[in-house]
Amino acid sequence: MGQRQEDEVLELEALIADLVAFHADAEPSPGAPGAAAVRALADGEIAALRERLPGDEDRERLAYLEAWLEQDMARLGPLLEARAALPSWALSHPGSRLAHQGRVLMANAIGRDPEAPGADLPADPASDLAALMVGLEIRGESALTRQALDLYLRLSGDYELARLLSLYGTCHALSGARRSLRRRPGNGQDPEHPALLAECMGECRRYLALAERIAEFRFPPLVIAVGVSGSGKSRFTSGLVARLGAIRVCSDAERRRLHGLDPVAIHPQGGGDGAAVDIFSDEATDRTYRRLASCAGALLDAGIPACVDGTFLCRWQRDLLRQQAEARGLPCLLVSFEADDATLRRRIEKRARRQGSDVARSLRVLSRQQVAFESFADEERLHLVHLDTTADNAVETLVGLIEEHVKLT
Known part of the structure; x- marks a missing residue:
């Protein structure tokens, strides 16, 4: 698939329709199961956060999420192996933006981090959708998160994909936590930036909290x-x-x-x-x-x-x-x-x-x-x-x- 124009701006319904069409038309990558991509993503984000998180409490939260990811990857391994791994929509749309009611919500339309570990590896389509849902949820757009999921499943019919959303969503939330720490003042930087430090850590912890919510065991009706x-x-x-x-x-x-x-x-x-x-x-x-x-x-x-x-x-x-x-x-x-x-x-x-x-x-x-x-x-x-x-x-x-x-x- 060719790369789109850099200034592509999409409303949510158009984005979901485009995402469904892309996943339907993309050629599966032979010999590249989605398990490899999610393993690279999970391991890479955990390692990066372990190195950068400053407090014991945050490290304990990370350890819990790491254990949960290990269990979920083992549980879902057969499903990941059975499903086709595809290139990410984000790789073909690097300049895309998501808009809603005249305002830009996300500079990267599906919120997929191109620098995340394993971002260039073929992955399950659930990864793209989960990245979008995390991006909407962290911005307080819960109604749009639900709309995106409902519309994607209705158009694609791929309801089995839903079983992978918690796994990928947790990984993408950890990606957000890592990105938040990039702006944290380092040891050699001006210490007179407590506001910036608080802002970075606050954003990081919001992503960690989102990862924990996604990983929660639920009893859906x-x-x-x-x-x-x-x-x-x-x-x-x-x-x-x-x-x-x-x-x-x-x-x-x-x-x-x-x-x-x-x-x-x-x-x-x-x-x-x-x-x-x-x-x-x-x-x-x-x-x-x-x-x-x-x-x-x-x-x-x-x-x-x-x-x-x-x-x-x-x-x-x-x-x-x-x-x-x-x-x-x-x-x-x-x-x-x-x-x-x-x-x-x-x-x-x-x-x-x-x-x-x-x-x-x-x-x-x-x-x-x-x-x-x-x-x-x-x-x-x-x-x-x-x-x-x-x-x-x-x-x-x-x-x-x-x-x-x-x-x-």
């Missing part, structure tokens, strides 16, 4: 969003990304991805872009829900709250997802998104007209879903809450229900 077309589940669950940090997995997107279609394109209800294969056949639906379970499992393994958005007409579909949380000893919440029939029909008619699809056909899909929906079993009711999406405070109610039932915050 699984939220299963259930409801027929027009119930409002997609609209209301989209707010969970910014409000609660949950990553959405959408049945429509994954169904289309499984059949080689654009996962984020607007399409008519029940349509298949004229594809020869019926993407709504029983077999396709079975594959879709097994795919949703796999994606949710990867997010939960990564310590990331997952929200799966689908109709979930059948109990076996809901059970399949619920088992992903229960098998891991994690909390699960079923949210039934509900609206009266007139509201459902009005929403579907409005959406069909907006998308240029057949209104009558869309309403027939709703009728079939209502007939086919299998009522919740007694076991499901232990995890079930009902949400009236016609209420004025539906969003706040949804957030409150999740916080109350699964203690997300």
Whole structure:
């Protein structure tokens, strides 16, 4: 891939789309597993910080992170070996900048340090995304961090990548801590700079604290969003990304991805872009829900709250997802998104007209879903809450229900 112009400025959505396309098109480096790059990065940053950190307390924090990294690299070694290692996006975009609402957030668009140990080695795509997330998080842009992760996974479909984010994120946070110490006054420099010393050490410790947060063991919940077309589940669950940090997995997107279609394109209800294969056949639906379970499992393994958005007409579909949380000893919440029939029909008619699809056909899909929906079993009711999406405070109610039932915050 050619090097871009030095003055390239990207908004977050454009950056993520470019990052996904780059990772999809980049040629894997044969015989260069990502484990080598993350090992070089971790060892190099630990060694540099050990040499430069002045206090025993900071060194103890570093020792804890070093032990955690060793354990995580051993645990994730097989996954790193199995995945393709690619050149970093940052190497092809040295002058890129990330902007948001007219202001430049990061002079290096994904925050990847070109001078970090092993920066020139092929690495897992997770390294680029983790660097971006660390750069946003350290600047207090948590909402953008969540948006970046949600959009990258939705566009790429690489939910397995999420399992590597803590490992790479911790390493990139340590890179930030090392960079902070570069400006620290040395022994031979003017000692009359206590403010600069305090500033450097404060920034370094913020990066160390971020590394510790990333490395924390978490108990993420699984939220299963259930409801027929027009119930409002997609609209209301989209707010969970910014409000609660949950990553959405959408049945429509994954169904289309499984059949080689654009996962984020607007399409008519029940349509298949004229594809020869019926993407709504029983077999396709079975594959879709097994795919949703796999994606949710990867997010939960990564310590990331997952929200799966689908109709979930059948109990076996809901059970399949619920088992992903229960098998891991994690909390699960079923949210039934509900609206009266007139509201459902009005929403579907409005959406069909907006998308240029057949209104009558869309309403027939709703009728079939209502007939086919299998009522919740007694076991499901232990995890079930009902949400009236016609209420004025539906969003706040949804957030409150999740916080109350699964203690997300």
